[in-house]
Amino acid sequence: MSHLVSRRIENIYRVESRRILATLVRLLGDFDLAEDALHDAFAAALAQWPRDGVPTNPRAWLITTGRFRALDALRRRVRLEAALPALAGQIDNDTDLSEQWDDEGTIEDDQLRLIFTCCHPALSADARVALTLREVCGLTTEEIARAFLLPDTTLAQRIVRAKAKIRAAGIPYRLPEIHDLPDRLDTVRQVIYLVFTEGYSASAGIALTRPDLSGEAIRLARLLKSLLPDPETDGLLALMLLHESRRLTRTSPTGDLVLLKDQDRALWDPDLISEGQELVEAALKSRRFGPYILQAAIAAVHSEADTPPDTDWEQIVALYDVLTQVSPSPIVALNRAVAVAMRDGPLAGLMLIDSLMTSGELLDYYLAHSARAELCRQLGRTTDAVTAYERALALTEQKPEQRFLTRRIDELRAENK
């Protein structure tokens, strides 16, 4: 019996703990207090529920208990320090707001508040990512550190600093004003996509993909979509699902990189693809054409081709043209050049890449050199290809990428003998 109850508590923890935390942060006005309160509430549940039974509304019970314990601890501290009369007054003032927090609407708003606070633009990008994974996703500091290949202490310090800034600078725990909402929502999506790309393609290290982070990013996007529907969020979710659908085929069993054109498309996940495609179609109907919707649309065109030659490069170039207008960047220009090469031949693509590089862009971006090398190879300009691959090799620290580039260089040298 008590075994069953503790299993049930574990389950409630998994499903509800982040929502309870979000509400506790609002009620207590402080992350650390709320985290302690959450911990105390579940400890109390483990002690009492096997004896007294599970309450009819476990979430409300946990929120009430957590809040009560935190206020109790605060009161004791106030009495000890006696120098915090204002705080004591505030505690007494809101002790009697019982049960107001337990409707779905408030709980959802609390989760959004938590997301917007963790992704506040006044925090550094690193801090936003760490805080979101810690507070919204419930990952431990150690888990986040491992995912980012950083020492635990670095990650812990990043989170402590972020919380200190929230407190001292007065970063609010509330929904952004309407006029701020588009920008703030963009920042949240950036954080989610950063988590995803970190999981999808490690910036340094041995493994090419780290599925835990990608999974968290997809979960976050689903949560954001359910809390605050917006076509661009659908676009972001679609983009991640479509990339995720190819995960198994992106690396060989030995951990080597496999290019899109060489991937075994039969192994692409059909469920993720159809969900991604449906989201893209719906998002495009909004006529909003944000950068995530457009990138997702490009990924969707790839996913529709049964074999690489079936790819509709005409449409992909057209989508890159729109993306160039909506959110121009050297990387978008590079990807467009590669698509043009596929549509019009390697020389057309190479000319575009060369003009990008002459203007000084992308000189330190290894993918630009590796794309250039591939086009030179196709044109039979072997010496140029080898030089460009070597340049790319010098610019990446990712082990699978390095192996891929080395293999290419060796092949070209062997052909040339």
Next chain:
Amino acid sequence: MKYMLLVYGDENAITQPEREECYGEFAAYARNLSAEGQYLDAAPLHSVTTATSVRVRDGKHSVTDGPFAETREQLGGYYLIEAKDLDEAILIAAGIPGARFGTIEIRPIVEIDGLPSDRN
């Protein structure tokens, strides 16, 4: 004449107890100035790690973590404001004319005891 006195220093060079002690001296000096009729306002600032920079270009607000770090621009003025939170402070900062060509650095103020209460 009115003057603004800006306090610079390496914030990591002193310990927290030393900082607390310094706040005490800071307030005592302000009271001395007040007795001489020379005091208008003063406050220590929170660590530079709590700074936020605001710029407005082409009508778009940009908010970034961290202090103002350009060496070729100079401090040209100040506002001391009351706002309910950082979002409101950012909105006010973005309305300052200088935000359109320069940067407004927002620094939260440390509330300390013992400062003269009459601000004249």
